[in-house]
Amino acid sequence: MSVYPPDGTPDPRPPLRRRLAELRGPQVPPRPLDARALAALAANPGCRRRALLDGAGVDKNRLAEALGSPAAFGQSQFAIVRGNSFEARVKADGGRELIRLLAEHRSGPALPTPVPGEVLLPDLTAVGPEGRAARTALALREATEAGAWALLDHPMLALEVAGTPAFLEPDAVVVRPDGRWTVVEIKSFPMVDGSADPAKVGAAARQSAVYVLALERIAGLVEGASVDHSVLLVCPKDFSNLPTAASVDIRRQRSVTRRQLERLTRVEELAEGLAEGTCFDPERPREELTAAVESVDAAYAPECLAACELAFHCRERARAEGSVTALGRSVRGELGALTTVAEALEAAGSHAAAGPEDPTAEALRRAARLRAEALAEAAARPGPPAAGTPAAAPDSPEDP
Structure with missing residues:
Protein backbone atom coordinates (compact mmCIF):
# COMPACT_ATOMS: atom_id res chain seq x y z
CA MET A 1 0.00 0.00 0.00
CA SER A 2 1.34 3.45 -0.86
CA VAL A 3 1.73 5.90 2.00
CA TYR A 4 1.75 9.58 1.10
CA PRO A 5 4.10 11.54 3.42
CA PRO A 6 2.96 14.86 4.90
CA ASP A 7 5.59 16.81 2.97
CA GLY A 8 3.27 18.95 0.91
CA THR A 9 3.01 16.43 -1.89
CA PRO A 10 -0.58 16.38 -3.23
CA ASP A 11 -2.45 13.22 -2.32
CA PRO A 12 -3.88 11.82 -5.59
CA ARG A 13 -6.49 9.70 -3.81
CA PRO A 14 -10.15 10.82 -3.83
CA PRO A 15 -11.24 12.72 -0.69
CA LEU A 16 -13.35 9.84 0.63
CA ARG A 17 -10.57 7.27 0.29
CA ARG A 18 -8.15 9.69 1.89
CA ARG A 19 -10.53 10.20 4.82
CA LEU A 20 -11.06 6.46 5.28
CA ALA A 21 -7.29 5.92 5.24
CA GLU A 22 -6.99 8.48 8.04
CA LEU A 23 -9.58 6.54 10.07
CA ARG A 24 -7.67 3.26 9.62
CA GLY A 25 -4.27 4.76 10.26
CA PRO A 26 -1.68 5.81 7.67
CA GLN A 27 0.23 2.50 7.83
CA VAL A 28 -2.79 0.16 8.03
CA PRO A 29 -3.99 -1.49 4.79
CA PRO A 30 -7.77 -1.77 4.32
CA ARG A 31 -9.46 -5.02 5.24
CA PRO A 32 -11.78 -5.95 2.36
CA LEU A 33 -15.43 -6.71 2.97
CA ASP A 34 -16.60 -10.23 2.21
CA ALA A 35 -20.07 -11.69 1.76
CA ARG A 36 -20.18 -13.03 5.31
CA ALA A 37 -19.49 -9.57 6.74
CA LEU A 38 -22.03 -7.97 4.40
CA ALA A 39 -24.70 -10.49 5.44
CA ALA A 40 -24.01 -9.69 9.10
CA LEU A 41 -24.06 -5.95 8.36
CA ALA A 42 -27.37 -6.24 6.54
CA ALA A 43 -28.82 -8.13 9.51
CA ASN A 44 -28.15 -5.10 11.74
CA PRO A 45 -28.45 -1.99 9.53
CA GLY A 46 -28.95 0.32 12.51
CA CYS A 47 -25.38 -0.19 13.75
CA ARG A 48 -23.54 2.90 12.53
CA ARG A 49 -20.36 1.69 14.24
CA ARG A 50 -20.08 -1.46 12.16
CA ALA A 51 -21.10 0.34 8.96
CA LEU A 52 -18.30 2.89 9.42
CA LEU A 53 -15.60 0.41 10.48
CA ASP A 54 -16.43 -2.03 7.67
CA GLY A 55 -16.69 0.78 5.13
CA ALA A 56 -13.31 2.15 6.19
CA GLY A 57 -11.71 -1.31 6.04
CA VAL A 58 -10.80 -1.41 9.72
CA ASP A 59 -9.63 -4.80 11.00
CA LYS A 60 -12.22 -5.29 13.75
CA ASN A 61 -10.49 -8.41 15.04
CA ARG A 62 -7.28 -6.51 15.84
CA LEU A 63 -9.33 -3.59 17.12
CA ALA A 64 -11.22 -5.85 19.54
CA GLU A 65 -7.95 -7.29 20.84
CA ALA A 66 -6.54 -3.79 21.36
CA LEU A 67 -9.69 -2.85 23.31
CA GLY A 68 -9.26 -5.88 25.58
CA SER A 69 -12.35 -7.73 24.29
CA PRO A 70 -11.09 -10.19 21.66
CA ALA A 71 -13.58 -12.10 19.53
CA ALA A 72 -14.21 -15.69 20.57
CA PHE A 73 -15.39 -17.13 17.27
CA GLY A 74 -13.91 -18.13 13.95
CA GLN A 75 -13.01 -21.23 11.94
CA SER A 76 -10.34 -23.56 13.23
CA ARG A 263 -30.94 1.53 4.44
CA LEU A 264 -27.28 1.80 5.42
CA THR A 265 -26.04 5.32 5.97
CA ARG A 266 -23.36 6.30 3.50
CA VAL A 267 -19.86 6.05 4.90
CA GLU A 268 -18.95 9.65 4.07
CA GLU A 269 -21.92 10.88 6.13
CA LEU A 270 -20.77 8.82 9.10
CA ALA A 271 -17.20 10.04 8.73
CA GLU A 272 -18.28 13.68 8.59
CA GLY A 273 -19.74 13.45 12.09
CA LEU A 274 -16.45 12.38 13.69
CA ALA A 275 -14.05 14.71 15.46
CA GLU A 276 -10.86 15.69 13.67
CA GLY A 277 -8.06 13.22 14.37
CA THR A 278 -10.33 10.24 15.12
CA CYS A 279 -8.43 7.07 14.26
CA PHE A 280 -9.07 3.36 14.78
CA ASP A 281 -5.47 2.21 14.41
CA PRO A 282 -5.04 -0.77 16.82
CA GLU A 283 -1.52 0.45 17.65
CA ARG A 284 -2.88 3.53 19.43
CA PRO A 285 -3.35 3.65 23.24
CA ARG A 286 -6.39 1.80 24.56
CA GLU A 287 -7.95 4.92 26.08
CA GLU A 288 -7.73 6.75 22.76
CA LEU A 289 -9.14 3.76 20.86
CA THR A 290 -12.01 3.38 23.31
CA ALA A 291 -12.94 7.04 22.92
CA ALA A 292 -12.81 6.73 19.13
CA VAL A 293 -15.02 3.63 19.09
CA GLU A 294 -17.52 5.09 21.55
CA SER A 295 -17.85 8.22 19.41
CA VAL A 296 -19.82 6.14 16.88
CA ASP A 297 -23.25 4.83 17.88
CA ALA A 298 -23.72 1.06 18.04
CA ALA A 299 -26.86 -1.08 17.97
CA TYR A 300 -25.86 -4.10 20.02
CA ALA A 301 -28.01 -7.22 20.16
CA PRO A 302 -27.15 -10.72 21.44
CA GLU A 303 -27.13 -11.95 17.83
CA CYS A 304 -23.98 -9.86 17.30
CA LEU A 305 -22.00 -12.39 19.37
CA ALA A 306 -22.03 -14.80 16.43
CA ALA A 307 -21.32 -12.26 13.71
CA CYS A 308 -19.21 -9.29 14.88
CA GLU A 309 -15.70 -9.10 16.30
CA LEU A 310 -16.61 -6.12 18.51
CA ALA A 311 -19.64 -7.85 20.07
CA PHE A 312 -18.03 -8.44 23.47
CA HIS A 313 -16.93 -4.83 23.75
CA CYS A 314 -20.37 -3.55 22.76
CA ARG A 315 -22.09 -5.98 25.14
CA GLU A 316 -19.98 -4.77 28.06
CA ARG A 317 -20.88 -1.17 27.28
CA ALA A 318 -24.57 -1.96 26.83
CA ARG A 319 -24.67 -3.74 30.20
CA ALA A 320 -22.81 -0.94 31.92
CA GLU A 321 -25.30 1.59 30.58
CA GLY A 322 -28.26 -0.65 31.44
CA SER A 323 -29.42 -0.62 27.81
CA VAL A 324 -32.33 -2.88 26.95
CA THR A 325 -30.59 -3.83 23.68
CA ALA A 326 -28.54 -6.31 25.72
CA LEU A 327 -31.80 -8.25 26.28
CA GLY A 328 -32.44 -8.81 22.58
CA ARG A 329 -34.13 -7.10 19.65
CA SER A 330 -37.56 -8.53 20.48
CA VAL A 331 -37.44 -7.09 24.01
CA ARG A 332 -36.18 -3.77 22.64
CA GLY A 333 -39.10 -3.65 20.23
CA GLU A 334 -41.64 -4.45 22.95
CA LEU A 335 -40.37 -1.70 25.27
CA GLY A 336 -40.75 1.08 22.71
CA ALA A 337 -39.51 4.40 24.11
CA LEU A 338 -38.03 2.77 27.23
CA THR A 339 -34.35 2.42 26.33
CA THR A 340 -32.81 1.39 29.67
CA VAL A 341 -33.55 -1.34 32.19
CA ALA A 342 -33.92 1.30 34.93
CA GLU A 343 -36.65 3.07 32.93
CA ALA A 344 -38.47 -0.24 32.38
CA LEU A 345 -38.34 -1.13 36.09
CA GLU A 346 -39.55 2.33 37.04
CA ALA A 347 -42.45 2.07 34.60
CA ALA A 348 -43.32 -1.36 35.98
CA GLY A 349 -43.59 -0.11 39.55
CA SER A 350 -44.84 3.43 39.33
CA HIS A 351 -47.91 4.97 37.73
CA ALA A 352 -46.11 8.31 37.79
CA ALA A 353 -43.37 7.05 35.48
CA ALA A 354 -45.85 6.57 32.66
CA GLY A 355 -49.53 7.28 32.38
CA PRO A 356 -52.07 4.50 32.63
CA GLU A 357 -52.88 4.94 28.96
CA ASP A 358 -49.36 3.89 27.95
CA PRO A 359 -49.76 0.26 26.79
CA THR A 360 -46.08 -0.55 27.36
CA ALA A 361 -46.16 0.67 30.97
CA GLU A 362 -49.46 -1.10 31.61
CA ALA A 363 -48.04 -4.38 30.28
CA LEU A 364 -44.97 -4.00 32.50
CA ARG A 365 -47.10 -3.30 35.57
CA ARG A 366 -49.24 -6.32 34.85
CA ALA A 367 -46.13 -8.50 34.44
CA ALA A 368 -44.77 -7.14 37.74
CA ARG A 369 -48.06 -8.01 39.52
CA LEU A 370 -48.06 -11.54 38.10
CA ARG A 371 -44.44 -12.04 39.14
CA ALA A 372 -45.15 -10.82 42.68
CA GLU A 373 -48.17 -13.13 42.98
CA ALA A 374 -46.13 -16.12 41.73
CA LEU A 375 -43.31 -15.41 44.22
CA ALA A 376 -45.78 -15.01 47.09
CA GLU A 377 -47.50 -18.29 46.21
CA ALA A 378 -44.16 -20.10 46.02
CA ALA A 379 -43.09 -18.70 49.41
CA ALA A 380 -46.35 -19.83 51.04
CA ARG A 381 -46.15 -23.34 49.61
CA PRO A 382 -44.48 -25.83 52.05
CA GLY A 383 -41.17 -26.97 50.71
CA PRO A 384 -39.38 -30.34 50.99
CA PRO A 385 -37.80 -31.26 54.35
CA ALA A 386 -34.33 -29.91 54.93
CA ALA A 387 -31.38 -32.21 54.27
CA GLY A 388 -30.77 -34.61 57.16
CA THR A 389 -34.29 -34.23 58.60
CA PRO A 390 -36.13 -37.60 58.76
CA ALA A 391 -39.49 -37.59 57.07
CA ALA A 392 -42.53 -38.34 59.18
CA ALA A 393 -43.56 -42.02 59.09
CA PRO A 394 -46.97 -42.74 57.59
CA ASP A 395 -49.82 -43.58 59.91
CA SER A 396 -50.15 -47.29 60.71
CA PRO A 397 -53.14 -49.36 61.91
CA GLU A 398 -50.99 -50.52 64.86
CA ASP A 399 -50.57 -46.94 66.14
CA PRO A 400 -52.61 -46.25 69.30
Missing part, protein backbone atom coordinates in the same frame (compact mmCIF):
# COMPACT_ATOMS: atom_id res chain seq x y z
CA GLN A 77 -7.34 -24.34 11.04
CA PHE A 78 -8.55 -27.94 10.77
CA ALA A 79 -11.95 -26.79 9.47
CA ILE A 80 -10.30 -24.53 6.90
CA VAL A 81 -8.05 -27.33 5.61
CA ARG A 82 -10.97 -29.76 5.49
CA GLY A 83 -13.10 -27.23 3.62
CA ASN A 84 -10.37 -26.52 1.06
CA SER A 85 -9.83 -30.26 0.50
CA PHE A 86 -13.55 -30.87 -0.05
CA GLU A 87 -13.86 -27.91 -2.43
CA ALA A 88 -10.94 -29.20 -4.51
CA ARG A 89 -12.65 -32.60 -4.76
CA VAL A 90 -15.93 -31.03 -5.89
CA LYS A 91 -14.22 -29.01 -8.62
CA ALA A 92 -12.00 -31.83 -9.87
CA ASP A 93 -12.31 -33.14 -13.44
CA GLY A 94 -12.81 -29.67 -14.89
CA GLY A 95 -15.94 -29.10 -12.84
CA ARG A 96 -17.95 -31.85 -14.54
CA GLU A 97 -19.05 -33.37 -11.22
CA LEU A 98 -20.24 -29.97 -10.05
CA ILE A 99 -22.16 -29.40 -13.29
CA ARG A 100 -23.72 -32.86 -12.91
CA LEU A 101 -24.96 -31.96 -9.42
CA LEU A 102 -26.41 -28.71 -10.73
CA ALA A 103 -28.13 -30.48 -13.63
CA GLU A 104 -29.75 -32.88 -11.14
CA HIS A 105 -31.06 -30.04 -8.97
CA ARG A 106 -31.84 -27.43 -11.61
CA SER A 107 -34.81 -25.19 -10.89
CA GLY A 108 -35.43 -24.12 -14.47
CA PRO A 109 -36.36 -25.95 -17.68
CA ALA A 110 -34.75 -29.27 -18.46
CA LEU A 111 -31.21 -28.93 -19.76
CA PRO A 112 -28.85 -31.61 -21.05
CA THR A 113 -26.11 -32.76 -18.72
CA PRO A 114 -22.77 -31.84 -20.32
CA VAL A 115 -20.39 -34.47 -21.60
CA PRO A 116 -16.62 -34.29 -20.99
CA GLY A 117 -15.05 -31.40 -22.83
CA GLU A 118 -18.21 -29.27 -23.04
CA VAL A 119 -17.63 -27.22 -19.86
CA LEU A 120 -15.90 -23.88 -20.42
CA LEU A 121 -13.39 -22.85 -17.76
CA PRO A 122 -12.63 -19.14 -18.31
CA ASP A 123 -9.33 -17.74 -17.10
CA LEU A 124 -10.12 -15.06 -14.48
CA THR A 125 -6.54 -14.00 -13.81
CA ALA A 126 -6.08 -10.23 -13.53
CA VAL A 127 -4.25 -7.64 -11.44
CA GLY A 128 -6.04 -6.41 -8.32
CA PRO A 129 -9.67 -6.85 -7.29
CA GLU A 130 -10.88 -4.24 -9.80
CA GLY A 131 -9.14 -6.05 -12.63
CA ARG A 132 -10.50 -9.43 -11.54
CA ALA A 133 -14.02 -8.01 -11.27
CA ALA A 134 -13.77 -6.62 -14.81
CA ARG A 135 -12.38 -9.93 -16.09
CA THR A 136 -15.24 -11.82 -14.39
CA ALA A 137 -17.85 -9.57 -16.00
CA LEU A 138 -16.27 -10.16 -19.42
CA ALA A 139 -16.14 -13.94 -18.86
CA LEU A 140 -19.82 -13.99 -17.88
CA ARG A 141 -20.76 -12.09 -21.03
CA GLU A 142 -18.67 -14.36 -23.30
CA ALA A 143 -20.01 -17.56 -21.72
CA THR A 144 -23.61 -16.35 -22.05
CA GLU A 145 -23.11 -15.46 -25.71
CA ALA A 146 -21.51 -18.88 -26.35
CA GLY A 147 -24.64 -20.68 -25.09
CA ALA A 148 -22.65 -23.43 -23.35
CA TRP A 149 -22.04 -24.67 -19.85
CA ALA A 150 -19.30 -22.63 -18.13
CA LEU A 151 -17.78 -22.80 -14.66
CA LEU A 152 -16.24 -19.67 -13.14
CA ASP A 153 -13.98 -20.76 -10.29
CA HIS A 154 -13.76 -18.11 -7.56
CA PRO A 155 -14.91 -15.16 -9.67
CA MET A 156 -14.66 -11.62 -8.32
CA LEU A 157 -17.86 -9.59 -8.02
CA ALA A 158 -18.27 -5.92 -7.07
CA LEU A 159 -21.12 -4.45 -5.02
CA GLU A 160 -21.47 -0.90 -3.74
CA VAL A 161 -22.22 -0.82 -0.01
CA ALA A 162 -22.84 2.43 1.84
CA GLY A 163 -21.10 4.37 -0.92
CA THR A 164 -17.94 2.23 -1.03
CA PRO A 165 -17.17 -0.74 -3.30
CA ALA A 166 -17.02 -4.23 -1.80
CA PHE A 167 -15.35 -7.08 -3.71
CA LEU A 168 -16.86 -10.52 -3.21
CA GLU A 169 -15.57 -13.96 -4.14
CA PRO A 170 -18.11 -16.80 -4.29
CA ASP A 171 -16.93 -20.39 -4.50
CA ALA A 172 -18.23 -20.71 -8.06
CA VAL A 173 -20.73 -19.39 -10.57
CA VAL A 174 -22.15 -21.65 -13.28
CA VAL A 175 -23.44 -20.27 -16.58
CA ARG A 176 -26.09 -22.50 -18.18
CA PRO A 177 -26.74 -22.85 -21.92
CA ASP A 178 -29.99 -20.91 -21.53
CA GLY A 179 -28.14 -17.88 -20.12
CA ARG A 180 -29.02 -18.38 -16.46
CA TRP A 181 -26.29 -17.80 -13.86
CA THR A 182 -26.28 -19.89 -10.69
CA VAL A 183 -24.27 -19.27 -7.53
CA VAL A 184 -22.62 -22.35 -6.02
CA GLU A 185 -21.78 -22.47 -2.31
CA ILE A 186 -19.49 -25.31 -1.19
CA LYS A 187 -19.59 -26.00 2.56
CA SER A 188 -17.84 -28.63 4.66
CA PHE A 189 -20.72 -29.33 7.07
CA PRO A 190 -22.50 -32.63 6.31
CA MET A 191 -25.84 -33.15 4.63
CA VAL A 192 -27.35 -36.18 6.38
CA ASP A 193 -30.26 -37.95 4.65
CA GLY A 194 -30.71 -34.96 2.36
CA SER A 195 -30.86 -32.27 5.07
CA ALA A 196 -28.31 -30.17 6.93
CA ASP A 197 -28.17 -27.99 10.03
CA PRO A 198 -30.87 -25.31 9.46
CA ALA A 199 -28.78 -22.58 11.13
CA LYS A 200 -25.82 -23.28 8.85
CA VAL A 201 -28.02 -23.50 5.77
CA GLY A 202 -29.61 -20.17 6.71
CA ALA A 203 -26.19 -18.53 7.07
CA ALA A 204 -25.15 -19.91 3.67
CA ALA A 205 -28.38 -18.59 2.13
CA ARG A 206 -27.80 -15.07 3.51
CA GLN A 207 -24.24 -15.13 2.24
CA SER A 208 -25.37 -16.33 -1.20
CA ALA A 209 -27.98 -13.55 -1.35
CA VAL A 210 -25.14 -11.01 -1.37
CA TYR A 211 -23.53 -12.78 -4.34
CA VAL A 212 -26.84 -12.83 -6.21
CA LEU A 213 -27.28 -9.07 -5.72
CA ALA A 214 -23.80 -8.47 -7.13
CA LEU A 215 -24.44 -10.77 -10.09
CA GLU A 216 -27.70 -8.99 -10.92
CA ARG A 217 -25.80 -5.76 -11.52
CA ILE A 218 -23.75 -7.50 -14.22
CA ALA A 219 -26.68 -9.45 -15.68
CA GLY A 220 -28.54 -6.19 -16.28
CA LEU A 221 -25.87 -5.26 -18.82
CA VAL A 222 -25.74 -8.62 -20.64
CA GLU A 223 -28.44 -9.45 -23.17
CA GLY A 224 -30.16 -12.78 -22.52
CA ALA A 225 -28.65 -13.21 -19.04
CA SER A 226 -30.56 -13.81 -15.83
CA VAL A 227 -29.60 -14.75 -12.27
CA ASP A 228 -31.10 -17.83 -10.67
CA HIS A 229 -32.67 -17.11 -7.27
CA SER A 230 -32.02 -20.71 -6.23
CA VAL A 231 -28.40 -21.36 -5.30
CA LEU A 232 -26.72 -24.76 -5.31
CA LEU A 233 -25.49 -25.80 -1.86
CA VAL A 234 -22.87 -28.57 -2.06
CA CYS A 235 -21.94 -30.48 1.12
CA PRO A 236 -20.39 -33.83 2.08
CA LYS A 237 -22.92 -36.67 1.88
CA ASP A 238 -23.71 -38.04 5.33
CA PHE A 239 -20.29 -38.32 7.01
CA SER A 240 -18.24 -39.19 3.94
CA ASN A 241 -16.19 -36.97 1.66
CA LEU A 242 -18.51 -37.57 -1.31
CA PRO A 243 -20.34 -34.46 -2.53
CA THR A 244 -24.09 -34.09 -2.56
CA ALA A 245 -26.19 -31.03 -3.29
CA ALA A 246 -29.48 -29.29 -2.68
CA SER A 247 -31.18 -26.31 -4.33
CA VAL A 248 -31.86 -23.49 -1.84
CA ASP A 249 -34.38 -20.77 -2.67
CA ILE A 250 -32.92 -17.46 -1.44
CA ARG A 251 -35.57 -15.02 -2.71
CA ARG A 252 -36.58 -14.02 0.82
CA GLN A 253 -32.95 -13.55 1.94
CA ARG A 254 -32.22 -11.57 -1.21
CA SER A 255 -35.13 -9.20 -0.62
CA VAL A 256 -34.24 -8.67 3.03
CA THR A 257 -30.54 -8.15 2.32
CA ARG A 258 -31.22 -5.71 -0.52
CA ARG A 259 -33.61 -3.67 1.61
CA GLN A 260 -31.22 -3.59 4.57
CA LEU A 261 -28.18 -2.63 2.50
CA GLU A 262 -30.15 0.23 0.94
